[in-house]
Amino acid sequence: xxxxxxxxxxxxxxxxxxxxxxxxxxxxxxxxxxxxxxxxxxxxxxxxxxxxxxxxxxxxxxxxxxxxxxxxxxxxxxxxxxxxxxxxxxxxxxxxxxxxxxxxxxxxxxxxxxxxxxxxxxxxxxxxxxxxxxxxxxxxxxxxxxxxxxxxxxxxxxxxxxxxxxxxxxxxxxxxxxxxxxxxxxxxxxxxxxx
Amino acid sequence: xxxxxxxxxxxxxxxxxxxxxxxxxxxxxxxxxxxxxxxxxxxxxxxxxxxxxxxxxxxxxxxxxxxxxxxxxxxxxxxxxxxxxxxxxxxxxxxxxxxxxxxxxxxxxxxxxxxxxxxxxxxxxxxxxxxxxxxxxxxxxxxxxxxxxxxxxxxxxxxxxxxxxxxxxxxxxxxxxxxxxxxxxxxxxxxxxxxxxxxxxxxxxxxxxxxxxxxxxxxxxxxxxxxxxxxxxxxxxxxxxxxxxxxxxxxxxxxxxxxxxxxxxxxxxxxxxxxxxxxxxxxxxxxxxxxxxxxxxxxxxxxxxxxxxxxxxxxxxxxxxxxxxxxxxxxxxxxxxxxxxxxxxxxxxxxxxxxxxxxxxxxxxxxxxxxxxxxxxxxxxxxxxxxxxxxxxxxxxxxxxxxxxxxxxxxxxxxxxxxxxxxxxxxxxxxxxxxxxxxxxxxxxxxxxxxxxxxxxxxxxxxxxxxxxxxxxxxxxxxxxxxxxxxxxxxxxxxxxxxxxxxxxxxxxxxxxxxxxxxxxxxxxxxxxxxxxxxxxxxxxxxxxxxxxxxxxxxxxxxxxxxxxxxxxxxxxxxxxxxxxxxxxxxxxxxxxxxxxxxxxxxxxxxxxxxxxxx
Ligand code: HEM
Ligand SMILES: [Cu+2]
Numbered sequence: 001x002x003x004x005x006x007x008x009x010x011x012x013x014x015x016x017x018x019x020x021x022x023x024x025x026x027x028x029x030x031x032x033x034x035x036x037x038x039x040x041x042x043x044x045x046x047x048x049x050x051x052x053x054x055x056x057x058x059x060x061x062x063x064x065x066x067x068x069x070x071x072x073x074x075x076x077x078x079x080x081x082x083x084x085x086x087x088x089x090x091x092x093x094x095x096x097x098x099x100x101x102x103x104x105x106x107x108x109x110x111x112x113x114x115x116x117x118x119x120x121x122x123x124x125x126x127x128x129x130x131x132x133x134x135x136x137x138x139x140x141x142x143x144x145x146x147x148x149x150x151x152x153x154x155x156x157x158x159x160x161x162x163x164x165x166x167x168x169x170x171x172x173x174x175x176x177x178x179x180x181x182x183x184x185x186x187x188x189x190x191x192x193x194x195x
Numbered sequence: 196x197x198x199x200x201x202x203x204x205x206x207x208x209x210x211x212x213x214x215x216x217x218x219x220x221x222x223x224x225x226x227x228x229x230x231x232x233x234x235x236x237x238x239x240x241x242x243x244x245x246x247x248x249x250x251x252x253x254x255x256x257x258x259x260x261x262x263x264x265x266x267x268x269x270x271x272x273x274x275x276x277x278x279x280x281x282x283x284x285x286x287x288x289x290x291x292x293x294x295x296x297x298x299x300x301x302x303x304x305x306x307x308x309x310x311x312x313x314x315x316x317x318x319x320x321x322x323x324x325x326x327x328x329x330x331x332x333x334x335x336x337x338x339x340x341x342x343x344x345x346x347x348x349x350x351x352x353x354x355x356x357x358x359x360x361x362x363x364x365x366x367x368x369x370x371x372x373x374x375x376x377x378x379x380x381x382x383x384x385x386x387x388x389x390x391x392x393x394x395x396x397x398x399x400x401x402x403x404x405x406x407x408x409x410x411x412x413x414x415x416x417x418x419x420x421x422x423x424x425x426x427x428x429x430x431x432x433x434x435x436x437x438x439x440x441x442x443x444x445x446x447x448x449x450x451x452x453x454x455x456x457x458x459x460x461x462x463x464x465x466x467x468x469x470x471x472x473x474x475x476x477x478x479x480x481x482x483x484x485x486x487x488x489x490x491x492x493x494x495x496x497x498x499x500x501x502x503x504x505x506x507x508x509x510x511x512x513x514x515x516x517x518x519x520x521x522x523x524x525x526x527x528x529x530x531x532x533x534x535x536x537x538x539x540x541x542x543x544x545x546x547x548x549x550x551x552x553x554x555x556x557x558x559x560x561x562x563x564x565x566x567x568x569x570x571x572x573x574x575x576x577x578x579x580x581x582x583x584x585x586x587x588x589x590x591x592x593x594x595x596x597x598x599x600x601x602x603x604x605x606x607x608x609x610x611x612x613x614x615x616x617x618x619x620x621x622x623x624x625x626x627x628x629x630x631x632x633x634x635x636x637x638x639x640x641x642x643x644x645x646x647x648x649x650x651x652x653x654x655x656x657x658x659x660x661x662x663x664x665x666x667x668x669x670x671x672x673x674x675x676x677x678x679x680x681x682x683x684x685x686x687x688x689x690x691x692x693x694x695x696x697x698x699x700x701x702x703x704x705x706x707x708x709x710x711x712x713x714x715x716x717x718x719x720x721x722x723x724x725x726x727x728x729x730x731x732x733x734x735x736x737x738x739x740x741x742x743x744x745x746x747x748x749x750x751x752x753x754x755x756x757x758x759x760x761x762x763x764x765x766x767x768x769x770x771x772x773x774x775x776x777x778x779x780x781x782x783x784x785x786x787x788x789x790x791x792x793x794x795x796x797x798x799x800x801x802x803x804x805x806x807x808x809x810x
Contacts, residue, residue: 015424017343017344017420017421017424017425018343018344020343020420020423020424021343021344021347021416021417021419021420024415024416024419024420024450025412025416027450027451028412028415028416028450028451028453028454029454031450031451031452031454031455032454032455032457032458033458034455035454035455035458035459035498035501036458038497039458039459039462039473039494039497039498042491042494042497043473043491043494046491048488048489119469119470119471120469120470120471120472120486122489123471123472123473123489123490126465126471126472126473127473129471130461130462130465130471134458134461
């Protein structure tokens with residue numbers, strides 16, 4: 001299907017073109033959040049800014065998503081070591097943890113609303129809602145990729161071919177990216193609240 | 196195609212001997228993923244077909260956008276004239292009074308201006324220009340079979356198509372398309388009730404542009420990956436033609452700036468639909484105070500221009516790349532200062548990100564902060580001037596062949612100088628107090644971006660038409676097209692400088708009701724007549740284009756212009772995969788013109804004994 005990628009020349013560079021393309025996509029997505037962050041800072045500097053603590057559920061969700069990255073990496077390790085059972089179990093677990101993350105974010109939104117920091121209360125709360133929604137949208141894309149990876153894990157015979165290795169590497173790269181993106185956002189929110 | 200016969204063409208022999216066997220044809224005996232009409236011409240993954248799709252879709256939009264400008268130019272040139280004859284086309288947007296005199300609805304005037312700007316900036320000069328030529332030339336000039344991901348490349352076109360469909364549909368809404376200007380500043384864009392076009396029109400506008408961004412990003416990821424990973428053997432970065440450098444930096448700019456636009460739009464959508472107040476504060480509509488408090492419209496302007504300024508370079512850099520190549524080929528001389536050209540592309544690309552607030556000098560930005568932006572803005576003049584100097588020096592003393600392609604290249608340089616100079620005026624915040632939002636700005640950006648980028652595109656089309664269709668465009672019509680457009684474009688936009696200096700504001704429905712401006716009515720008539728003539732000349736180009744696809748003079752040799760780049764080593768009608776056998780390997784840069792007594796030495800020719808690389 002992919003003409004140019006079969007081009008042996010492409011291996012001149014150490015990184016596979018598809019991985020490279022994924023990295024560029026991640027940079028591009030990061031720019032969206034860089035824009036949100038700078039909009040947040042610029043707006044905050046203008047005053048009329050409602051202060052409130054971050055919901056506790058956000059910390060739970062953060063732990064969840066970090067865990068899911070670890071399990072996915074474990075699954076990759078099991079995949080390479082031909083431990084089929086572990087490979088499948090850990091992959092499923094990563095998926096479930098990803099879904100749980102969304103649920104915990106949802107609980108976090110309730111917590112915010114209960115504090116009076118609801119969606120339209122003040123730009124300070126609106127930003128947190130909208131930025132984390134957009135993050136969830138990217139995470140849902142990651143869940144889609146995980147579903148495909150699970151189909152492969154459960155339907156296909158367990159074989160370590162270069163193509164499947166590559167596909168797995170692409171999958172976890174994106175998943176780690178969404179994970180790190182959230183950690184960045186959380187740290188950003190915490191630091192801004194302290195300043 | 197499968198069993199390569201013994202090559203007879205000298206290029207093929209060279210490529211067979213020195214080229215690079217990537218085992219491409221062993222896997223694809225009969226082009227298995229490109230069979231049937233639909234696979235080949237509609238959902239094609241061949242970068243050459245996708246390039247033509249971008250070009251023709253871009254031409255469609257160019258015609259629509261230009262027709263819109265004619266309608267509002269008629270209004271500005273002849274505000275008293277009867278427009279009832281347009282009623283069959285524009286319907287409710289022409290109101291006919293009791294005397295039977297038809298007038299253009301003011302609301303629709305704004306919608307036309309907005310759509311004209313959006314269509315030309317995004318659909319024509321971004322997708323139609325960079326989409327076409329990045330697709331066509333990146334794989335061909337780098338010696339690649341196709342893009343890194345032909346599939347994403349196909350999606351890139353179809354997202355553009357979808358985006359266009361949505362925008363087209365919005366033209367027929369009973370409330371009209373969006374009418375708040377191509378920059379979509381709040382509150383007109385953020386409040387659905389702000390004007391008729393701000394409702395459904397704005398919703399579709401935003402949706403359309405979000406899909407457009409997806410298209411740009413898919414394309415850009417592919418272009419960057421292809422340039423960095425799929426160059427043929429010997430094609431080091433410093434041997435790449437300037438076209439590729441330009442497309443490469445353009446793609447990086449797009450990748451870094453368009454996502455910011457999406458962020459800006461997402462916040463706007465929340466303001467529109469969910470009651471948040473990112474951009475809105477203390478607004479009264481119809482005497483009633485709205486709930487929105489605490490927002491900042493300037494925040495939107497920052498986010499928008501963080502894309503908006505890089506965007507103007509996304510438009511002009513590909514044109515610069517095409518012109519550099521066309522001028523070198525037709526002047527039969529190496530491009531002057533190749534490395535300086537590359538460094539100035541990089542410098543422009545970098546500076547493009549730190550000058551955005553020069554669009555906001557009058558938006559209440561702190562004057563001390565403005566100073567930084569003034570300085571960086573004026574610094575852009577340096578790499579721009581380097582490029583202009585190098586183009587002129589390339590032409591100087593050359594054995595110039597004044598083909599249509601070359602003429603448009605030269606015209607580009609002229610326009611870029613004229614329009615760039617006015618940029619330096621505007622870049623000084625003190626002068627901009629007077630000039631902002633006047634016709635001076637309109638003149639500036641139409642000359643430096645609008646017309647100049649069109650000239651780059653025309654240079655590219657006349658030059659690479661034979662590569663795309665295996666036939667030539669008619670040169671006589673091409674020359675009429677050039678001279679008519681060159682003179683006509685200056686006739687349209689030069690007088691606007693005077694209007695602007697006299698303070699005539701942009702985006703006004705009519706001027707005859709203001710005593711200060713009413714004496715400009717002849718000038719406005721002149722501009723309108725010139726615009727109509729220039730449009731007629733573009734029709735000539737469109738006819739030439741389509742006529743030549745089927746009936747143009749056939750190409751008999753592979754390399755009609757005597758160019759050095761690899762795209763001219765493929766067969767005249769190359770299939771998917773571009774080269775029938777091996778892919779060529781590269782032994783020199785692409786500008787060996789007039790070296791060692793030879794008129795030109797293509798990149799796939801090996802170095803001779805004792806020959807040294809030029810740079
Ligand atoms: C020497 C380089 C340039 C300088 C110093 C410069 C400066 C400026 C400034 C200060 C403005 C804002 C004027 C105002 O609104 O009051 C402006 C507007 C504009 N410039 Fe330039 N410019 C330069 C080159 C270019 C180029 C190369 C392009 C495009 C290819 C371009 C496209 C535009 C556009 C589209 C606008 C108007 C946008 C709008 O308000 O709708 N400029 N320029
Ligand atoms: Cu600008």
